[in-house]
Amino acid sequence: MRILYLHQHFSTPGGATATRSFAMARALAARGHAVTVACGGYEGAETGLAGPFQAGRREGAVDAFRVVEFAIPCGNRQRLGARGAAFLRYAARAAGLALRGRFDLVIASSTPLSVALPALLTRHVRALPFVFEIRDPWPELPRAMGIGNPGLWWAMDRLADAACRQASAVIALSEGMAETARTRGARQVAVLPNGCDLGLFGPHVPPWRPEGIPPDAILAVYAGAHGPANGLGQLIEAAAHLRDPRILVLLVGDGAEKPRLRAAAATLPNIRWLDPLPKLRLARLLAGSQIALQCLAPVPAFAEWTSPNKLMDYLAAGLPVIANCGGRAARLLEDGPCGLTTPPGDAAALAAAIGALAADPVRRAALGRAGRAQAERLWDRRLLASRFCDIIEAAA
Template sequence: MARGVRGSGGSAGGLEVLYLHQHFSTPAGATGTRSFAMARALAARGHAVTVACGRYAGAETGLDGPFRSGRREGRVGAFRVVEFAVSCGNAQGLAARAGAFARYAARASALALSRPWDVVVASSTPLSVALPALAARRARGTPFVFEIRDPWPELPRAMRVGSPPLWFAMDRLADAACRNAAAVVALSEGMAETAAAHGADPSSVSVVPNGADLDLFGPQIVPWRPEAARPHEPLAVYAGAHGRANGLDLLLRAAALLRAEGAPLRLLLVGEGSEKPRLMAEAAAAGLANLSFLDPLPKPRLAALLAGSQIGVQCLAPVPEFAEWTAPNKLMDYLAAGLPVVAALGGRAARLLADGPCGIATPPGHAPALAGTLAALAASPARRAALGAAARAQAVRRWDRRLLAARFCGVVEGAAATPGAARVPA
């Protein structure tokens, strides 16, 4: 099939795009929706897009039919979704997640080799998503875009998760992905530097950050507050994964300090992950009545919660590498919702919050600084309002997801036009 002309089921002028993201979700789910937004944008530009995903905890793929031979598929809006019966989630142990990554890579490789796609988009994490793209590149000469959402093995190595042999193997896979990709998309400048370190041509690397969904989050949303929140109690919300990398013990320590000071503030932790049962047990044992946990919320419900809250909280484990190598999507949700943000982070997030300013960064891992900042904001409605207005303004000015999606589409279209090896039968 010639580039620029679709195969069966498409129309002339568009591309056949295979978009590989194991953790894909529509906004009906409780996890990130970047791949949904980018696939929708590609389809709106006339391309035939197939998204291949697994069954991720908290995700909603938009499909509800039965699985046959371990897969189901159908249309979700303007694009096609193929969902494999491969379950994965943050609550799983390392071995179970590794097995899920391998099974998804195997099923996605078969799909990548099943037809002559014009371009493949491989969105990591997990890093194993590069395997199907590399297989299609080797067998058919199919160009691919490698998207780095979290740099692996840099982050696992920094957190001492895994072992040197595993990190070595992941290094080699990251090298292969970065060197063979027609284009690399990184979510931050720090991630772009890791791509170059793995051998990517710097001219092929584009930074396309996470964006803000200005329609889903914002002042137009009817607010909602959970029953645990008293009517006039300021709410400080953390919405995200409850894993080791998130460092949520810091929020428990801050809650204890706030309780001791009598600060009228409730910390609300929304999400799931392997650390959540332990965190809940420790909060209960410590009698932290000013801290509540909620299950993951669908994006529309989360938008209502943020509309009814007063502060967004960003937290990661105090790992120095997190300063430039992470780009949490929850931060974009807070900004779009017009919430002032308190982040126990340095680096990129701290610089972002200084713009406006739209929030306050505290030293990573420093509970007294975090508690003091939260207490001060809880006592100052005028300052919260000013920071929140600046947050929404920055979201509109810099992070509108529609504008970033257009940039992403340009990278994919450019990759499809990249001269490469001739197509050969699979």
């Protein structure tokens, strides 16, 4: 089968962002399918391609599949208007590729929601079936955060309705996302969460610490985007509450909020910063850390409508996790247990949880082992990729 996989933010493990689409494309190729991944230039991503762009695109073989990369930069530091323009430019280029190429099925992976446009167009023009993958429910999350306006939300509602109703199957990363798809009229919905790369992350990885981190420091690491949705001001406030000088809070990543956050933490001696790290280096950093931090803004919708990739990396690494959100993430940590949860928006409680784990190495080790065991039992990405392939083949 010839499959066109549309994911604007595609990255190989050489990048510093999520690699779900890389793993799924590789699994489809291993089943004998001819896979073409179409992407843009996402900040922190590495597509595996090199060399100049010709007419705004370049392409080549990556692993066992083909990648077409459009010269459309996009990232969390862009203003909303610039990101929206990048989304629409990608949708237009992807539509041209889909209409001109010889494909049997399209996978449209959002966000952004605009990836549904080329999938819907090719369905109507060429009768190609498509699978719609929901990584973040739009416009539910932007509306919950107050990002955008009623007119934009109305337009996204109509697009999400069409994508869910006309898709041969919908893949959602959480049951909460799946429920939004069913509400919009999806016929076939499967829940397939983010998974763990057990070979890349784990206790077998040689540890690494950045220069200047004392060897006896207790390192609490957050690795991910620094945007409004992440609510990292709570980590700054929590660091201000910590009294143990051995504890260092390390924030790894980039985003629109990072300059403001660094300014707010300028006087705190227990905060450290790193730019985004390639997954291979991040795996070594997690192996050299003691605590992992999962942080989101205190938005109630995040409880069931998010499936953070970083949480899977933490569990695979065998680190105890502290999360400041309820819902699905809290249930994962309670199963084991493999971490602690604190109320959203409560920086003092977050600091207390960090302090409690810092003071108890035996408990840290036990929670970390339970997290790794849960990752092996439930979230092995190879098993989830096999299920993904089954869904795609059935949809065709």
